[in-house]
Amino acid sequence: MIETLIASFLPLFIILLIWSGVWKGIALWKAARNNQLAWFVVICVVNTAGILEILYILFWQKKRK
Helix, strand or coil, X not given: CHHHHHHHHHHHHHHHHHHHHHXXXXXXXXXXXXXXXXXXXXXXXXXXXCHHHHHHHHHHCCCCC
16 A cells, blocks of 8 residues: 555656756756855755745846846
8 A cells, every 4th residue: 555655656756856956956056156155055955846946046046138
């Protein structure tokens, strides 16, 4: 019973890990390039399945000219 439950959620868990990792990498790269140390630290510490990283990229990153 429990093995079936674990097996059914394993692919979803792996997809969530990949999703979060991609967004975390993009957001960390942008925060580092923009010298935004506070955002870099917060993104490293807080695990939000990509939500915080997406919000940073959309609203708080410095816009380049």
